[in-house]
Amino acid sequence: xxxxxxxxxxxxxxxxxxxxxxxxxxxxxxxxxxxxxxxxxxxxxxxxxxxxxxxxxxxxxxxxxxxxxxxxxxxxxxxxxxxxxxxxxxxxxxxxxxxxxxxxxxxxxxxxxxxxxxxxxxxxxxxxxxxxxxxxxxxxxxxxxxxxxxxxxxxxxxxxxxxxxxxxxxxxxxxxxxxxxxxxxxxxxxxxxxxxxxxxxxxxxxxxxxxxxxxxxxxxxxxxxxxxxxxxxxxxxxxxxxxxxxxxxxxxxxxxxxxxxxxxxxxxxxxxxxxxxxxxxxxxxxxxxxxxxxxxxxxxxxxxxxxxxxxxxxxxxxxxxxxxxxxxxxxxxxxxxxxxxxxxxxxxxxxxxxxxxxxxxxxxxxxxxxxxxxxxxxxxxxxxxxxxxxx
Amino acid sequence: xxxxxxxxxxxxxxxxxxxxxxxxxxxxxxxxxxxxxxxxxxxxxxxxxxxxxxxxxxxxxxxxxxxxxxxxxxxxxxxxxxxxxxxxxxxxxxxxxxxxxxxxxxxxxxxxxxxxxxxxxxxxxxxxxxxxxxxxxxxxxxxxxxxxxxxxxxxxxxxxxxxxxxxxxxxxxxxxxxxxxxxxxxxxxxxxxxxxxxxxxxxxxxxxxxxxxxxxxxxxxxxxxxxxxxxxxxxxxxxxxxxxxxxxxxxxxxxxxxxxxxxxxxxxxxxxxxxxxxxxxxxxxxxxxxxxxxxxxxxxxxxxxxxxxxxxxxxxxxxxxxxxxxxxxxxxxxxxxxxxxxxxxxxxxxxxxxxxxxxxxxxxxxxxxxxxxxxxxxxxxxxxxxxxxxxxxxxxxxxxxxxxxxx
Numbered sequence: 001x002x003x004x005x006x007x008x009x010x011x012x013x014x015x016x017x018x019x020x021x022x023x024x025x026x027x028x029x030x031x032x033x034x035x036x037x038x039x040x041x042x043x044x045x046x047x048x049x050x051x052x053x054x055x056x057x058x059x060x061x062x063x064x065x066x067x068x069x070x071x072x073x074x075x076x077x078x079x080x081x082x083x084x085x086x087x088x089x090x091x092x093x094x095x096x097x098x099x100x101x102x103x104x105x106x107x108x109x110x111x112x113x114x115x116x117x118x119x120x121x122x123x124x125x126x127x128x129x130x131x132x133x134x135x136x137x138x139x140x141x142x143x144x145x146x147x148x149x150x151x152x153x154x155x156x157x158x159x160x161x162x163x164x165x166x167x168x169x170x171x172x173x174x175x176x177x178x179x180x181x182x183x184x185x186x187x188x189x190x191x192x193x194x195x196x197x198x199x200x201x202x203x204x205x206x207x208x209x210x211x212x213x214x215x216x217x218x219x220x221x222x223x224x225x226x227x228x229x230x231x232x233x234x235x236x237x238x239x240x241x242x243x244x245x246x247x248x249x250x251x252x253x254x255x256x257x258x259x260x261x262x263x264x265x266x267x268x269x270x271x272x273x274x275x276x277x278x279x280x281x282x283x284x285x286x287x288x289x290x291x292x293x294x295x296x297x298x299x300x301x302x303x304x305x306x307x308x309x310x311x312x313x314x315x316x317x318x319x320x321x322x323x324x325x326x327x328x329x330x331x332x333x334x335x336x337x338x339x340x341x342x343x344x345x346x347x348x349x350x351x352x353x354x355x356x357x358x359x360x361x362x363x364x365x366x367x368x369x370x371x372x373x374x375x376x377x378x379x380x381x382x383x384x385x386x387x388x389x390x391x
Numbered sequence: 392x393x394x395x396x397x398x399x400x401x402x403x404x405x406x407x408x409x410x411x412x413x414x415x416x417x418x419x420x421x422x423x424x425x426x427x428x429x430x431x432x433x434x435x436x437x438x439x440x441x442x443x444x445x446x447x448x449x450x451x452x453x454x455x456x457x458x459x460x461x462x463x464x465x466x467x468x469x470x471x472x473x474x475x476x477x478x479x480x481x482x483x484x485x486x487x488x489x490x491x492x493x494x495x496x497x498x499x500x501x502x503x504x505x506x507x508x509x510x511x512x513x514x515x516x517x518x519x520x521x522x523x524x525x526x527x528x529x530x531x532x533x534x535x536x537x538x539x540x541x542x543x544x545x546x547x548x549x550x551x552x553x554x555x556x557x558x559x560x561x562x563x564x565x566x567x568x569x570x571x572x573x574x575x576x577x578x579x580x581x582x583x584x585x586x587x588x589x590x591x592x593x594x595x596x597x598x599x600x601x602x603x604x605x606x607x608x609x610x611x612x613x614x615x616x617x618x619x620x621x622x623x624x625x626x627x628x629x630x631x632x633x634x635x636x637x638x639x640x641x642x643x644x645x646x647x648x649x650x651x652x653x654x655x656x657x658x659x660x661x662x663x664x665x666x667x668x669x670x671x672x673x674x675x676x677x678x679x680x681x682x683x684x685x686x687x688x689x690x691x692x693x694x695x696x697x698x699x700x701x702x703x704x705x706x707x708x709x710x711x712x713x714x715x716x717x718x719x720x721x722x723x724x725x726x727x728x729x730x731x732x733x734x735x736x737x738x739x740x741x742x743x744x745x746x747x748x749x750x751x752x753x754x755x756x757x758x759x760x761x762x763x764x765x766x767x768x769x770x771x772x773x774x775x776x777x778x779x780x781x782x783x784x785x786x787x788x789x790x791x792x793x794x795x796x797x798x
Contacts, residue, residue, distance in 0.1 A: 046515075047515045047518075047519065106693075107761060107765075110700065110765055111764060111765070111768075114764075114768050115768075116514050116515060117451050117514060117515070117518075118764050118768040120451070120514075120515050120518060121639070121643055121760060121764050121768075122760070122761055122764040122765070124453070124636060124639070124760065125757050125758075125759075125760030125761035125764065126757075126761060127757075128633075128636060128753060128756065128757035128760070129754065129757035129758060129760075129761060131753075131757075132752075132753035132754045132757060133685075133689070133754045133757070135750075136682070136685060136746050136750060136751075136754065137682060137744070323523075323526075326519070327523075330519075361530075361533075361534045362530065362534065364526075364530060365526065365527050365530040365531070367523075368523030368524070368526050368527045369523075369527065371519065371520065371523045372508065372520055372523055372524070372527075375508065375511075375512055375516055375519075375520055376508055376511065379511065379512065379516065
């Protein structure tokens with residue numbers, strides 16, 4: 001590990017804005033998953049370890065639906081439409097909701113009266129079970145990925161933030177006529193002497209050739225300077241769609257939680273589980289509602305990740321995103337919905353920054369480092385409020 | 392007098408047992424089974440040492456593989472540098488003992504580091520931090536070329552005393568067992584039961600927690616040193632999250648807090664996958680089950696668990712009638728399995744899918760965790776321990792007075 005040379009020499013500050021944008025796009029997916037963690041934790045005080053596996057099942061659902069829509073292995077269909085994407089999105093969200101509710105009903109609800117550690121062990125068990133039982137039944141070697149033809153929005157656009165410096169542009173403008181002139185003169189000379197060529201030239205033609213070469217070199221270096229300066233951001237349409245869809249879904253969630261009856265009940269349960277049930281809130285149905293919403297968000301994230309980024313799938317597809325999203329939830333303050341979004345975006349940015357710094361091999365470890373640091377120094381997270389343990 | 396007889400008998404059985412295991416496994420079985428015996432011994436050490444942290448002190452740690460890994464890599468690296476690269480040739484067993492101590496020290500330093508957050512964090516948060524710590528260690532090792540990177544740390548001199556593996560397990564059991572019999576050990580149990588109350592009673596909670604982490608991780612580190620010298624080659628994939636979860640399953644299955652339980656569960660669960668892998672058809676090929684059979688099995692288990700859960704929750708009936716009901720449910724599950732399997736038969740993709748029995752390993756571990764938590768969260772042995780008075784009772788002797796039975 002050579003810390004300092006890397007830190008100082010290898011950095012390309014020009015690419016920083018692009019990496020930051022990439023980080024935000026990556027973070028949008030983490031935020032979607034983190035919302036599921038944070039809502040379940042808010043309501044049940046349970047770390048839903050199996051949430052990453054719900055995400056994994058969402059990706060597989062998208063895969064199977066894309067097969068059903070005619071984008072199977074070796075398919076030659078090349079035209080797709082937004083409708084296909086919507087069908088995949090809704091299918092993933094539905095299947096994930098069902099899986100989430102089933103897990104809650106049969107694994108977590110019977111454990112509610114036991115200690116939190118017992119629930120946590122159950123959650124770990126469910127997570128391992130889905131990973132390994134899934135590996136028996138779902139296609140995973142070689143890891144399948146969704147046919148990219150299903151995505152009608154391929155390609156990318158470029159934003160120029162800072163143009164190249166004026167002096168560089170001026171240098172090009174200066175160098176161009178000279179270079180053209182010299183080249184033309186040399187070409188004329190070659191035309192006049194058909195027996196000679198660029199590499200086989202008589203002494204008479206040599207000054208012309210050299211002049212042409214130096215003039216061209218000058219032009220090239222000026223152009224290099226232009227492309228090498230300036231700050232541009234390449235945005236792939238797919239990632240832009242991920243980001244926008246995530247924002248829309250978060251908006252819907254915000255409306256659900258703050259403006260509807262079940263949302264209000266959910267906040268009540270999250271505030272105080274027992275009192276809410278005493279005040280006539282049907283706690284069980286609210287918990288089910290929470291799992292439906294949280295899992296649907298994870299399903300949407302999974303579908304988008306698998307479709308627009310084409311990540312290959314194994315049954316461990318959800319393990320790392322799940323862990324990172326959990327860290328995001330803790331970072332933002334677990335149980336806090338805006339916190340999960342903030343944490344998710346920060347985690348995405350932190351990860352791309354690690355890659356930018358040249359530590360791509362440690363990109364997965366940063367999540368755990370952030371987690372430990374946050375838990376040690378601000379366990380309530382960035383936006384959370386400290387909770388006093390009542391004895 | 393009686394105290395000393397039981398002590399000496401235990402001591403002789405313990406030490407003698409190690410050499411008997413060594414002798415038997417060298418005399419009667421091949422190298423493959425010898426490896427199983429060694430792994431079982433290592434898993435006993437790991438499970439019992441994790442039990443000290445998880446079960447006895449109540450600090451929920453799920454990153455035990457990290458300490459195992461630290462011990463293995465430290466000892467492996469030093470041994471490789473000194474013996475294989477340096478060309479020295481020290482006597483094998485003392486050297487290995489030294490390496491175990493080294494591995495233990497390295498791991499216990501890490502244990503100290505992990506133990507510190509436990510002062511501020513409780514329950515599930517601590518679990519996540521230990522998990523994260525385990526992953527950080529693995530990723531660091533994977534990216535350190537001097538330790539073999541993601542490939543392997545190889546050319547570790549092979550020193551393979553089976554008796555030493557089991558001696559470590561016995562020592563680990565003895566340390567934990569004797570610890571909780573002392574006044575100092577009772578503070579560990581007090582911290583588990585109620586942290587606030589025990590600190591109000593004058594227990595130094597900080598030192599108890601950190602001590603538990605240090606002792607537990609030291610044993611795991613020593614086990615890692617043994618593993619490194621037994622295999623001669625270690626890779627980061629030997630120490631993934633799964634290993635931590637397997638050790639956790641052992642502790643949970645045996646009963647958190649029960650040393651006997653951890654040891655028995657460790658032997659059972661380390662042998663089970665090998666048993667599954669070794670299952671052969673009459674033609675001598677690996678046993679293959681269809682996807683339909685697996686689904687049917689899972690469904691039957693779910694039904695059985697649901698019924699048992701209902702009986703458990705209702706809490707009615709004499710022990711005898713309940714036992715009969717459990718038996719009936721077990722028989723029902725066994726009958727139900729082929730019926731569901733037959734019903735699923737028409738679904739072609741399922742019935743034509745073939746799954747080797749060995750692949751079911753982690754599925755069974757996971758299912759064990761869930762079913763156990765649903766039906767008996769305190770584990771099979773709960774807080775019970777093996778004791779001489781229990782043996783005496785088994786042979787029809789009168790139980791000794793309560794003071795000595797307390798376990």
